[in-house]
Amino acid sequence: MTGEILFVLALLLITIVLFVSDRLRLDVIAVMVILALSLSGILTPAEAVAGFGNTVVLLIAGLFVVGEGLFRTGIAFALGNWMSRVAGTGETRLLVLLMLVVAGLSAFMSSTGAVAIFIPVALNLAARAGINPSRLLLPMAYASLIGGMLTLIGTPPNLVVSTQLNQYGLAPFNFFSFTPIGLLVLAVGVVYLLTIGQRLLPTGRGAQQAGQRRLSIEDLIHAYHQEDRLHGLRIPAHAVLRGQTVAEALLRSRYGVTVLGLERRHRGHLNLTPALAGSRYREDDLLYVMGRPLDIQRLAEAEGLERARLDAHQLQQAAQEFGLVEVLVGPRSPLVNRTLKEARFRDNYNLNVLGLLRRGETVDDTLNEIRLAPGDCLLLGGGWRQIRQLQQSQDDFLVLSLPRELDEIAPNRRHAPRALLILAGLLVVMGLNLLPAVSAVLLAALAMVLAGCLSMNRAYGAINWQSLVLIAGMLPMATALEKTGAVTLIVDGLVGSIGALGPTALMAGLFLLTSVFSQFISNTATTVLVAPIAIGAAQGLALSPYPFMMTVAIAASTAFATPVASPVNTLVLGPGGYRFNDFVKVGVPLQCLSLIVTLLAVPVFFPL
Numbered sequence: 001m002t003g004e005i006l007f008v009l010a011l012l013l014i015t016i017v018l019f020v021s022d023r024l025r026l027d028v029i030a031v032m033v034i035l036a037l038s039l040s041g042i043l044t045p046a047e048a049v050a051g052f053g054n055t056v057v058l059l060i061a062g063l064f065v066v067g068e069g070l071f072r073t074g075i076a077f078a079l080g081n082w083m084s085r086v087a088g089t090g091e092t093r094l095l096v097l098l099m100l101v102v103a104g105l106s107a108f109m110s111s112t113g114a115v116a117i118f119i120p121v122a123l124n125l126a127a128r129a130g131i132n133p134s135r136l137l138l139p140m141a142y143a144s145l146i147g148g149m150l151t152l153i154g155t156p157p158n159l160v161v162s163t164q165l166n167q168y169g170l171a172p173f174n175f176f177s178f179t180p181i182g183l184l185v186l187a188v189g190v191v192y193l194l195t196i197g198q199r200l201l202p203t204g205r206g207a208q209q210a211g212q213r214r215l216s217i218e219d220l221i222h223a224y225h226q227e228d229r230l231h232g233l234r235i236p237a238h239a240v241l242r243g244q245t246v247a248e249a250l251l252r253s254r255y256g257v258t259v260l261g262l263e264r265r266h267r268g269h270l271n272l273t274p275a276l277a278g279s280r281y282r283e284d285d286l287l288y289v290m291g292r293p294l295d296i297q298r299l300a301e302a303e304g305l306e307r308a309r310l311d312a313h314q315l316q317q318a319a320q321e322f323g324l325v326e327v328l329v330g331p332r333s334p335l336v337n338r339t340l341k342e343a344r345f346r347d348n349y350n351l352n353v354l355g356l357l358r359r360g361e362t363v364d365d366t367l368n369e370i371r372l373a374p375g376d377c378l379l380l381g382g383g384w385r386q387i388r389q390l391q392q393s394q395d396d397f398l399v400l401s402l403p404r405e406l407d408e409i410a411p412n413r414r415h416a417p418r419a420l421l422i423l424a425g426l427l428v429v430m431g432l433n434l435l436p437a438v439s440a441v442l443l444a445a446l447a448m449v450l451a452g453c454l455s456m457n458r459a460y461g462a463i464n465w466q467s468l469v470l471i472a473g474m475l476p477m478a479t480a481l482e483k484t485g486a487v488t489l490i491v492d493g494l495v496g497s498i499g500a501l502g503p504t505a506l507m508a509g510l511f512l513l514t515s516v517f518s519q520f521i522s523n524t525a526t527t528v529l530v531a532p533i534a535i536g537a538a539q540g541l542a543l544s545p546y547p548f549m550m551t552v553a554i555a556a557s558t559a560f561a562t563p564v565a566s567p568v569n570t571l572v573l574g575p576g577g578y579r580f581n582d583f584v585k586v587g588v589p590l591q592c593l594s595l596i597v598t599l600l601a602v603p604v605f606f607p608l
Contacts, residue, residue, distance in 0.1 A: 004042060004484040011036055012477060012520065026563060026573070026580070027466045030473020042480050051475035055438040060471065060567050061463050062441035063112060066426065067119060068462030069448030073419040083121070089129035091136075092194060098122060098136060099143035099193070103186055106147025107154045108427070115144045115568040119575055134202045137576035138586060139193045141568045146189050148557045149182030151175055153433075157527035157556035161549040164531040170545065180605050181554055184597050192593055193586075200586045202578065230260070230318055231296050232308035233287040239304045247277040247347060253368050255299040257291035258352045260322050260381055263314070272314075274322050274383030277347045288318055290354065290381065324354070325387045327397040329376040335396060341368045350386045355379035418451040464574055474564045477520065492533070503543055503608045504599060507551045510534050511595050514555035519565040523556040547606040551598055558594045560587030 011033065018029045038048035051057065083101070087093040098118070105114040122140055126133040148155030152162060152175045162172040193201075235241055241249055251257050259275040263286040272288070273279070281287075286308055289296060300307055310318070329335055335343050340353055356363040356370065357377040363370060372378075378397070380387070390399050426444040429435050435443070449456055480486075498509040510530065517526040534552050538545040559565030562583050563573045569583060 002484065005486045005489060007040060008037075008042060008477075008480045008484050008486050012481070015477070016520070025466070027469040027473065030470045030564075033477055034473050037476050037480050042484065043476055047479055047483075048476050049472075050479070051472035054472065054475050055436075057468050057472050057475075059438045059441050060112060060571070061468060062438070062445040064463045065445035065454070065459045066423070066441065066448060068458060069419050069445075069453035070423065072454045072458065073416040075416055075419055075423075083125060091129065091131050094125055094129060094131075095136060095139055095194065095198075096190060098125070098140050099186075099190055102140050103143040103147035103150070106144040107150035107182075111144035111148050111155060112567045112571065114147070115141055115571050119571065123575060132203055134576040134578060134582075135198075137572040138201060138578060138582065139197070141566075141572045142189060142193070142560055142587070142590060143186070144568050145557050145559060145566060146182065146186045149185055149554055150179050151182075152178065154178065154182075155557055156524040158553050160524060160527040161531050161553045164535065165545065165549060168535055168545070173546075173550075178550070178553065181550065181598065181601050184601050185554065185594050188593050188597055189590060192590055196589065197586050200589075202576075202582055230310055230315065231289050231291070231293075232310045232314070233289055233296070233300055233305040234308045235281055235283055235285045235287065236304065236306055237283050239281075239283075241281045241303055241305070242283050244281050245277065246275050246279045246281070249281065251289075251299060252352070253341075253366075255291070255302070256295040256366075257289050257299050258354060258381065259287050259289050260352065261288035261318060261383075262286070263288065272317050272321050274350070274386065276350045276383075288322075322381065322383045323387060324379060324381050325351075325390060325399065327378050327380060327390065327399050329372050329374055329378065329397050333372075333374070333396050335372045336374055337371050339369055339371055343372075349380075349382075349390070351380040351382035351390075353378050354381045415451060415453045419448065419453045422447045422451065422453070464571070466574060470564060470570055470573075471567060474520070503541065503547075504603075506537060506541070507548060507599055507602070508595065510537075510548060511551050511555040511598055514552050515558045515591055515595070518556050518559045519562045523559055523566065527552060527556045543608050544606065547602045547608055550602050550606055554594065554598050554602075558591050560590050562587075 015029060015033055018024055018032075034048050034051075037043045038045050083094070083097055087097040098121075102114050102118050105118075118140060119137070122136045123133050126136055145155075148158070152158050152173060158173070158178055166172045246259055251259055261272055262275050262279055262281075263270055263272045264282060264284065265271075275287075287305070288310070289299075291299075297307075299305065335345075340346075345351075345353060353367050355378070356367055357379075358373065358375070380390075390397075422444050425447075426440055429440040429443075434440075445459070448454055449459055454462070498505050514523075514526055514530050517530075530552050531549060534548040535545045538548045559569065560583065563569045563578065563580060565583070565587075572578065
C-alpha cells in the first residue's frame with residue numbers, strides 16, 4: 001500500500017468523522033477536502049476543482065430552476081392539491097402516496113429530477129397537513145432511489161451492468177429485468193418507513209421549525225375575530241353601483257362591508273381580480289365581499305344586489321388572488337394620529353383594513369373613524385401582489401406576519417401551460433435519451449425563463465448553492481480514490497477473501513462493497529469498478545454472472561446512509577433541516593433490509 005493510498009483513505013476517514021460530528025457545515029468540509037487534495041499534490045489544482053464543472057453539478061442546478069418554474073406557475077400547488085384530496089392530511093397516507101408517485105416517476109426519469117420537482121410539492125403537503133417537512137422529504141428521497149431499481153433506464157448503474165454483460169458476450173438485461181427485485185425493495189422500504197423508520201425521522205427541524213411557525217390566514221382571522229367568510233354579491237342591470245369606482249361607492253363606510261375582489265367575464269373567460277380603489281363596477285360583476293351577514297344583507301337590499309353562493313372552485317380561486325396580512329403602526333409612521341379616511345389608506349395601498357388590535361384587544365368601532373396610534377396592529381386584506389409590495393413600505397408600518405399561504409401563491413400561473421409543455425418535453429427527451437441529460441435539463445431551465453415562468457433573478461435564487469458546493473467538493477475524492485488505486489486495492493482484497501465462502505457470501509460481499517462505496521463516491525463510478533470484478537468472480541466459480549450483476553446494480557441504488565451518497569439526498573438536506581446522523585439512523589437499517597431482500601429474491605429470479 002503506497003503512501004498516497006494511505007493519505008487518501010485517512011482523508012476519507014477524517015471527512016466521514018467531520019460529517020458525523022456535525023460541528024462544521026457540510027459545504028465547508030467539502031471545500032476543505034478540495035484544499036487537502038490539491039495542497040497534498042494527490043490531485044492537480046485543475047483536478048481538485050473539476051467538480052464545479054462536472055455535468056452532475058450543472059444538472060442539479062438546472063433541475064432547481066425547472067422545479068422553481070413549476071412552483072411559480074402553480075403546477076406544484078395543483079399537484080399538491082390533488083395529492084391532498086387523495087391522501088387527506090394524514091401523515092401515513094401522505095407518506096405512502098408521495099413515495100409511490102416519486103418512485104414511479106424515477107423509474108422512467110432521473111431520480112434527481114423527480115425529487116427536484118417534488119420538493120415544493122412535499123413542502124406544500126407538509127404545510128397543509130401541519131407536519132414537519134422532515135417527516136416527508138427523506139422518505140421521498142429514498143423512494144426516488146428505489147424507483148431507479150425498477151427499470152433498465154431508472155438509474156445509470158443499471159445500464160452499466162447491462163452494458164458490461166454485453167461486452168462479455170452475454171445477453172444484456174431487458175427493460176423490466178430489474179422490476180421484480182425493485183418492487184420488493186420498494187414494498188419493504190414503504191413498510192419500514194411507516195413503522196421503524198417513522199420513529200427515527202427527526203420531528204423538530206425542517207423548513208418550518210418549531211418557534212418559527214408562520215401564521216396562516218385562519219390564524220389571523222381568529223386573532224382579529226373576523227370569523228365571517230367570503231360572500232358573493234352580483235350586480236344586476238338596474239343596480240345603482242354600475243359605473244362607480246370602489247372608492248366612490250364607499251361600501252365600507254356606509255355598510256361596513258369590504259369588497260375584496262371582482263369576478264367578470266372577459267373574452268369568454270371568467271377573471272377574478274382584486275378590487276382596487278380605481279376599479280369600476282360593471283353590470284353582471286360578481287363581488288367577493290367580507291362582512292357580517294346582517295350588513296351584507298342590508299347592502300344587498302339597499303343597492304339592489306343579488307346574493308350569490310360561492311362554490312369550492314371560486315373559493316380556491318379567491319385564495320390564489322387575495323389574502324390577509326398583519327402590520328404594525330410604528331411610532332414614526334405618518335399614519336399616527338390620522339384616521340384611515342384621512343390617510344386615504346385604500347387609495348395609497350390598494351388594501352382594505354379588516355380589523356384592528358390595540359394593546360392586544362380587538363377594536364369594534366367603525367375603523368374609518370379611529371385615529372391610529374403607535375403599536376396598533378392592522379389586519380389588511382387584498383391582492384397578494386399588493387401584500388408583497390407592503391415590504392417596501394417599512395417607513396409607514398412594519399409587516400409583522402406574511403401568512404404562509406403566500407408561499408403557495410403562483411404569481412406566474414398564467415404560464416402554467418407553458419411550464420407543463422416544457423416539463424413534458426424534458427421527460428420525453430430524457431426518457432428516449434434524445435439528448436444528454438445535462439443538455440436536456442439546461443435547455444428546459446432556459447425555456448422556463450424565456451417562457452416567462454420565472455425571472456432570471458428568481459432562477460438564481462432557486463439554486464441551493466450549499467448543495468452544489470457539497471457535491472462539487474466531494475467529486476474530487478472519487479477521483480483521488482481511483483487515481484491512487486485505493487478502490488481497486490479494496491475491491492480485489494474483499495472479493496479475493498470471501499470468494500471461497502460460497503455464492504451467497506460473494507453476493508453479500510459485492511452488495512456491501514458497492515453500497516458502502518456508493519455512500520461517498522458516484523454510484524455510477526462504483527458500478528464501473530465493481531461490475532467487471534463481479535463477472536470475473538462468477539466465471540471463476542463457474543456460476544451465472546446475472547445474479548451477481550443484479551446484486552451490484554441494486555446495491556448501487558442503496559445510497560441511503562449519507563447526504564453525499566446521492567444528489568437526491570443532498571437536495572433534501574436543506575429543506576428538511578437534516579443532519580448527517582439523520583441519514584445514518586434512518587438509512588443504514590434500510591440498507592440492511594435491502595441486502596436481505598436482494599440475497600433472498602435475486603437467486604429466485606436469476607438462478608445461480
